[in-house]
Amino acid sequence: MKRQEIIENIKVRAGKDILDFQDRSKNRIYFTVSNPALVPLVKYLYNDAGARFITASGVDTRKAIEILYHFSIDETGLIVSLRVILAKPEPETETLTGVMKGAEWIEMEIHEMLGVNFKGHPNLRHLLLKEDWPKGNYPLRRDR
Amino acid sequence: MARKIIPIGPYHPLQEEPEFFKLHVEGETVVDIDIDIGYNHRLIEKISESKSYDQATFLVERICGICSTSHPFAYVNAIDDLLAKDPPERALYIRTVIGELERIHSHLLWLGLAGHFLGYNTVWMWAWKYRESVLDIFECVAGNRQNYAMMKPGGVRRDMSKEDFPWIKKTLQGLLSKFDMFKGAIMDDPVIRARTEGVGVLTKDDVKTYCVVGPTARASGVAIDVRKDDPYAAYDKVKWNVVTQEKGDVFSKTVVRVLELYESVSIITQCLDKMPDGPIDAAIKDMPVGEGIGRHEAPRGEVAHYIMSDGTNTPSRHKIRAPSFMNIASNKKAVVGQTISDATIILAAVDPCYCCTERVTVVDRGTGKKVMTGQDLVRLSQEKTERMRKT
Numbered sequence: 001m002k003r004q005e006i007i008e009n010i011k012v013r014a015g016k017d018i019l020d021f022q023d024r025s026k027n028r029i030y031f032t033v034s035n036p037a038l039v040p041l042v043k044y045l046y047n048d049a050g051a052r053f054i055t056a057s058g059v060d061t062r063k064a065i066e067i068l069y070h071f072s073i074d075e076t077g078l079i080v081s082l083r084v085i086l087a088k089p090e091p092e093t094e095t096l097t098g099v100m101k102g103a104e105w106i107e108m109e110i111h112e113m114l115g116v117n118f119k120g121h122p123n124l125r126h127l128l129l130k131e132d133w134p135k136g137n138y139p140l141r142r143d144r
Numbered sequence: 145m146a147r148k149i150i151p152i153g154p155y156h157p158l159q160e161e162p163e164f165f166k167l168h169v170e171g172e173t174v175v176d177i178d179i180d181i182g183y184n185h186r187l188i189e190k191i192s193e194s195k196s197y198d199q200a201t202f203l204v205e206r207i208c209g210i211c212s213t214s215h216p217f218a219y220v221n222a223i224d225d226l227l228a229k230d231p232p233e234r235a236l237y238i239r240t241v242i243g244e245l246e247r248i249h250s251h252l253l254w255l256g257l258a259g260h261f262l263g264y265n266t267v268w269m270w271a272w273k274y275r276e277s278v279l280d281i282f283e284c285v286a287g288n289r290q291n292y293a294m295m296k297p298g299g300v301r302r303d304m305s306k307e308d309f310p311w312i313k314k315t316l317q318g319l320l321s322k323f324d325m326f327k328g329a330i331m332d333d334p335v336i337r338a339r340t341e342g343v344g345v346l347t348k349d350d351v352k353t354y355c356v357v358g359p360t361a362r363a364s365g366v367a368i369d370v371r372k373d374d375p376y377a378a379y380d381k382v383k384w385n386v387v388t389q390e391k392g393d394v395f396s397k398t399v400v401r402v403l404e405l406y407e408s409v410s411i412i413t414q415c416l417d418k419m420p421d422g423p424i425d426a427a428i429k430d431m432p433v434g435e436g437i438g439r440h441e442a443p444r445g446e447v448a449h450y451i452m453s454d455g456t457n458t459p460s461r462h463k464i465r466a467p468s469f470m471n472i473a474s475n476k477k478a479v480v481g482q483t484i485s486d487a488t489i490i491l492a493a494v495d496p497c498y499c500c501t502e503r504v505t506v507v508d509r510g511t512g513k514k515v516m517t518g519q520d521l522v523r524l525s526q527e528k529t530e531r532m533r534k535t
Contacts, residue, residue, distance in 0.1 A: 025228055027374055028437060052368065053355045054439075057450045057463035070437065070448065077374030079437055102355025105473055106465075128182035139187060 001049050003029075003078050010080075013037075013044055020083075027076075030068075032083040038069075039094050041082060045071050046099050051080065053102050058110040060142045065091040065114055088143065092117035113140040145170040150484065150521070152491070154183040163472060165491060172483045177476055192462040197223065197297050197431060200459065204449075205291055207466070210253060213246050214442030215449070215464065216295035221376050222449040223297040223428075226436025231426050233378075235299035237419040240378040242285070242294045243440065244408040244415075248319070249278040250443035251401045251408075254495045255326060258398060261488050262339055263526030267329060274322045277315050284308055299425035309416045316409045323405045330398055335532045340395035344478040344490030347392055354474040357467045358445020359400045360494045364392035370441040382414040394493040401495075431455060442467055444495050468494070485524040 010031060011018060017037030022030040033041060045051040051071035059066045065086045072079055086093055095118040096103035107118045108127035115138040118124060126133060147170050154164035162183035168176035188207060192200045204215035217239060224230060252275040259267025279289040285304055286292035294300050330336055346356065351364045361368055369386045371379040387403040389396035433455040440447045445467030452461035471494040479490045 024435070025225065028225065030435070052352070054446070054448050055450075055463070055465035055469070057452075057461065059452060059461045059463075068450070070450065072373070072439075072446075074368045074373045079374070079439075081437070100355060101353045102470055102473070105469060126182070128185040130182075140190060 001073065001075070003073075003076060006045075006049055006073065006078070006080065009044065009049070010041060014041055019085075027078050028081070029078065030081045030083060032085065035084050035086070035093055038082060038084050039096070039099070042069065042071075042096055042099050045080060045082075049073060050075060053096070053100055054079070056103070056106045056110060058114045058116065058140065060114060060140060062142050064088055065116060067093065067110065067116065069096070086116060090117065091115065092119060094119050095121040097121055112138070114138050115141060147175065150487075152487075152521075154180070165475070167479070167484070167487055169484055172485075174479050174482050174484065174487055177479050179472060179475065181472070189462050189464055192459055194458065196457045197428075197459065200462065201295055201297065202293065204464065205293065205295075207464070209290060211246055211250050211442050211444065212291045213242050213295060214440055214444075214447045215466075217243055217377075217440040217442075218438045218447040218449040219451075220295045220297050220438065221440060222436040222438025222451045224376075224436070225438055226434050226451055226453055227298075227428065227432065229298075229426065231299040232423045233420050234303075234422045235424045235426075236376075237378045237381075237415045238300045238304055238424065239295065240382075241304070241412050241415050242292060242300075243377065244411045245278055245281055245285075247408045247443045248405055249275050249282075250495075251405055252278070254401060254443075254492075255398070258489065258492055261492055261522060261525055262336065263529035264329075264336070267326070270322070271326065274319055277319065281312050281315060284312070296425065298428040299423070301425075303424050304419070313413055313416060316412060320406070320409060323402065323409075327402050330395075330402060335529055337395060338532050339486075339529055340398060340489065341391070341393055343394045343486050344482060344493055345391065345393045346474055346478050350474060350477045351392075354477065355470050356445075356474050357470055358441070358443075359397055359404065360445065360471045360474065362386065362388045363396035363400045365390040368446075370439045370446050374439060376438075376440070378415055378418075379411075381418065382411050384411050384414075394489055397493045431457065444468055445471060471495075484521070485528045488521060488525050 014033055014037045017034040018031055019034060020032035051073050054070040054072050057068045067084050069082045070079055084093060095107055105127055107121055110116050111118060111124050112126050112129050147168055150167040150169055152165040154162040164180040166178040167174050192203055195203055201216050201219060204219050205212050207215045252271045256268040256271030282292055283289050286294050294302060346364050348364055348366055351361045351366045365388055367386050367388045372386050384407045387400050389399050431453050434453055436451045438449045447467060448465045450463040451459050454460040475491055479487055482490055
C-alpha cells in the first residue's frame with residue numbers, strides 16, 4: 001500500500017483522535033494518537049495495510065509515559081510509529097497481543113521497566129528482571 | 145502419560161546469548177515449552193543514556209559477540225535518520241562490506257553448530273575452518289577478528305586500503321567452492337533431509353503473528369529483508385537477490401542461510417569494485433532535537449534501534465530490539481508436537497545460542513532426580529541420525 005494512502009486511511013479512521021502528525025522523511029512517519037484509537041489503528045495497519053510489528057519503545061518523558069509502536073510496511077520500507085501518551089503514576093493501556101502474538105514479550109518488558117499495565121495481556125510476568133525484583137521499582141522510570 | 149520437564153540452559157561459555165527453555169515432554173513428544181530470558185540483561189539501553197553518541201557505538205558493539213557489527217550498524221543508521229543526512233559514499237560502501245563479511249562468518253558458525261547437533265562433526269570442523277579466512281579479512285581490515293569498531297555516527301572509523309582488495313576478493317572467491325561443497329552435502333544427503341525436512345515448521349501465518357524476521361521468516365516464504373525493503377548503506381547500489389524458501393522447516397532455514405553466503409560474496413565483490421574515493425567521515429558537530437529509527441538486516445534478521453535526542457551529546461532514550469527477541473518466541477510454535485531428539489535442532493534453527501544444550505538435564509518431576517544430561521540430549525540427536533544412516 002502506498003505511503004500517502006496509508007496516511008489518508010489513518011487520518012480518516014482516527015479523525016480527531018490524532019493529536020499530532022509528523023512527516024519526518026521519505027520512510028518515517030509518526031502519529032500521536034489518543035489511547036482509545038490505538039487498537040483499531042493497529043488492527044488496520046496489521047490486517048489491512050500489511051504492516052509488520054517491529055517493536056515498541058517506552059519512554060519516560062518525566063511528565064508522562066510515552067509508548068511508540070513501530071510498524072514496518074515491508075513492501076515500501078515505510079515505518080509508521082504510533083505514539084500514545086499515558087498518564088502517571090499508574091499508566092495503563094490496552095494490550096496488542098490480541099492482534100498479534102509478537103507484542104507479548106515487548107509488553108512484558110515495558111511493564112517491568114516502566115510500570116505500564118497492559119490490560120488483557122495473557123501473561124504479564126517479569127521477562128528480563130527476576131521474579132523477586134522489588135515491587136513498584138521500575139528501572140527506566142525517571143520520577144525518583 | 146507422566147509429564148516431565150527438560151530444562152535447557154541458561155548458561156554455557158559457548159553461548160552467545162543465555163536463555164532458558166523448559167521443555168514439557170510426555171514420553172518422546174514435546175507438549176509445551178516455557179521460555180525464560182533475561183539472564184544476560186545488562187540494561188544497555190539505560191547505560192547508553194549516560195554515553196555520548198560516539199561512545200554509544202562501542203557500547204552497542206558489545207551487545208553480541210557473534211554479530212558484533214549489527215547493533216552499531218543499526219545505531220549509526222538511526223543517527224543518520226535523526227540527522228536526515230547520509231554519510232560520505234565511500235563510508236556507505238565500507239559499511240556494506242563489513243556487514244556482509246559478518247553475515248558470512250555468522251552463517252558459517254551456525255552451519256557448523258547445526259552439523260554438530262545432527263551428528264555431522266566433519267561439517268562442523270570444516271565450516272569453522274573456512275570461517276577463519278573471513279576472520280582473517282576482518283583482522284586485515286579492522287585489526288580485530290571480532291568487535292571491529294568500524295562503525296561511527298556519520299561514517300566509518302577506518303578506511304580500507306585498495307592494496308588489500310585483490311587479496312580479499314581472492315580469499316572470498318576461494319570460499320565459493322567450499323560453499324558448493326556444503327550445499328551439496330546438505331541438498332544431496334538423504335539423512336540430513338530426513339532429519340530436517342518437515343521438522344519444526346513455521347507457516348506464513350506463524351511468521352506474521354509472531355512478527356518473525358530474517359532467515360527464519362524467509363525460509364517460510366516471507367520475502368522480508370531490510371536491505372531490500374528500506375535500503376541503506378550501499379545495498380541499493382549493487383545487484384543481489386533476497387533468498388527465500390517455501391516450507392518453513394529446519395531444512396529450508398538451512399538452505400536459506402547457505403544460499404545467502406553466495407549473495408554476500410557477490411555483494412562484497414561488487415562493493416570493492418565500485419567503491420568510490422573520497423572522505424569516510426561526515427564529522428558530525430551537533431545533534432538536533434528529534435527522533436531517529438535505524439534498521440539493519442543482521443545475520444539473524446532485522447535489528448532496530450530507536451534514538452530520542454534532546455539536543456545534548458547523549459541520547460535521552462535508546463531503544464534496542466534484536467532479531468532473536470522476535471524469533472525465539474516463535475519456538476513455542478515450532479517445537480510443540482515434535483520429539484525430544486529433534487528439539488535441539490529446532491531450537492537451533494532460529495540461530496539463537498544453543499550450545500546451552502551442554503547444560504541440559506532431564507529431571508523427573510516426581511523425584512527431582514536427574515535422568516539425562518545435556519550431552520545425553522545431543523547424543524540422542526546424533527544417534528537418531530546414525531540410525532537413519534544405517535537404514
